[in-house]
Amino acid sequence: MTYLVGIQIRAEDSVGFANEFESWTKPLFAELGATSVRLSQTIYGGDTAGVMLAAATFDSIQTAAELEKNMNADPRVGETMAKTGAQRVGRSLLVVRSERGELSGEYGSALMISSTSQPTEEETQKMADDGWAIMGDHVNGIRQGQMIAAGERTGMWVAGTYTDNLDELMAGSAKLFADSNTQQNMARFGNQLVSRSIFRTLV
Incomplete structure (x- = not known):
């Protein structure tokens, strides 16, 4: 089966966040087991307008959970969140x-x-x-x-x-x-x- 993890993020500097995501975050997702990765931003969606969604697919839930643990241990994550004024507002599994x-x-x-x-x-x-x-x-x-x-x-x-x-x-x-x-x-x-x-x- 294929599983998808969706991480919702609000950022003061969404352009800067997207640049960081493309340069190192997306490749890191792939290195840690994601089979596909994308970043999108809600244009129209009520109170979710402006929220970004990092969506990654995995072959197992365990792989997804291990990736989350390993990514949180990477100092670049905290640095990027601070630099772009970003905050994670939700994470779901489907x-x-x-x-x-x-x-x-x-x-x-x-x-x-x-x-x-x-x-x-x-x-x-x-x-x-x-x-x-x-x-x-x-x-x-x-x-x-x-x-x-x-x-x-x-x-x-x-x-x-x-x-x-x-x-x-x-x-x-x-x-x-x-x-x-x-x-x-x-x-x-x-x-x-x-x-x-x-x-x-x-x-």
Whole structure:
């Protein structure tokens, strides 16, 4: 399985933080076992606007936990946080349930969805295929995951969609939610849209 750790950060100097992240933090993530790393910043998202998200994927939860310990022992972490006026405001763990397309693009959106029942693996992949059939012409890629250690958000689903054109993304999203099959699945599993945010990829 693939796991994703999301670290939320507020920084007075987000440009400086992104530069530091690109120069040494991202390579360090990879050295310590991350299989992918990215840094994004919320553009629109209510009180989360301006918050950066460092997202890294791992093949195991243990590897993710060991990385966190080893990174915190690196003096550059504290130095960078102090220099850029940065503060970590949250850290969550999710398990990746599906991926379609290319997970790249200058922009993207994150949907958080609650549900009252759990789909099977087969149902999850079928819904991902159906959604991609609608969204694939409008976006670059979609990743869906489920929170497994995220405080009060544990159990919620997150859909991250990647694009180079936000108007196309929103047009595809409108088609998806207007689709009768999507509506039936949402009713079947008790899905409710909790929040949507729009982000820009920094690194």
